[in-house]
Amino acid sequence: MSSDEEIIIQGGCYCGAARYQTKGRPIRAAYCHCTLCQRLNAAAFIHGIHWNAEQFSWTHSDNPEEALQTYDVASKPWKRRFRCKKCGCAIAGHNTKTDKWSTWGAQLDRDENARIKNWDVIKPTDHIFYDTRMLDVNDGLPKWKGYGNESERLD
Numbered sequence: 001m002s003s004d005e006e007i008i009i010q011g012g013c014y015c016g017a018a019r020y021q022t023k024g025r026p027i028r029a030a031y032c033h034c035t036l037c038q039r040l041n042a043a044a045f046i047h048g049i050h051w052n053a054e055q056f057s058w059t060h061s062d063n064p065e066e067a068l069q070t071y072d073v074a075s076k077p078w079k080r081r082f083r084c085k086k087c088g089c090a091i092a093g094h095n096t097k098t099d100k101w102s103t104w105g106a107q108l109d110r111d112e113n114a115r116i117k118n119w120d121v122i123k124p125t126d127h128i129f130y131d132t133r134m135l136d137v138n139d140g141l142p143k144w145k146g147y148g149n150e151s152e153r154l155d
Contacts, residue, residue: 009049009118011108012060013084013091018067019060020092022051022103029105029122030148031137034129036073040081041090044134047105049122056092056101130154 004024012019028050037046058064067086073079078097083090093102105124108116116122127133130143131154145152 007118007121009103009108009122010059011091011103013087013089013107015084015087015089017060017086018064018082018084018089018091019058020103021057021059022049022055022101024055025121026051026055027100028148029124030126030128031124031141032128033131033133035132036076036079037129038132038134040073041104045127045137047124048128049103049105051101051103053094053099053101056103 007024009022009026010019011021026049028048030048031045032048033045037048038044058068060067067084068091069083069085071081071083073081078095080094080096081090082092082094089107090104091107092104094100095102105116105122108118108122111117124141126142126144126148127137128144128147131145142148143154144150145154
């Protein structure tokens with residue numbers, strides 16, 4: 001690809017009723033170990049990818065809300081989450097304080113070998129909120145107490 005603006009990342013829910021795309025490179029791609037991600041996604045950690053608002057758009061219809069269930073996180077009401085009304089899959093999150101979007105690696109489109117497309121663009125560069133981890137990960141990536149390069153490094 002010749003420029004960052006030409007990079008298109010697509011993803012959506014399990015059943016395909018709710019879809020999105022992003023344009024360009026993410027502002028962050030990391031494995032998140034925060035307790036919010038653990039509980040909302042029923043996982044020890046997730047591959048979180050953060051985008052500026054202008055990079056993110058819903059693509060499944062002219063009226064995206066038809067396919068989406070939204071809910072605000074009680075402890076952080078500025079963090080709105082989106083799920084598919086049909087299959088219940090967590091799709092994306094929007095931080096209304098920072099106007100940033102989050103998507104999750106597991107919901108990204110895959111190639112014919114089941115590999116995530118554009119992996120070189122969205123692969124995680126570190127582990128964030130690692131002090132609340134459920135398990136140790138020995139992959140050589142930096143581990144941070146909060147966001148990468150904005151908090152105490154733990155390794």
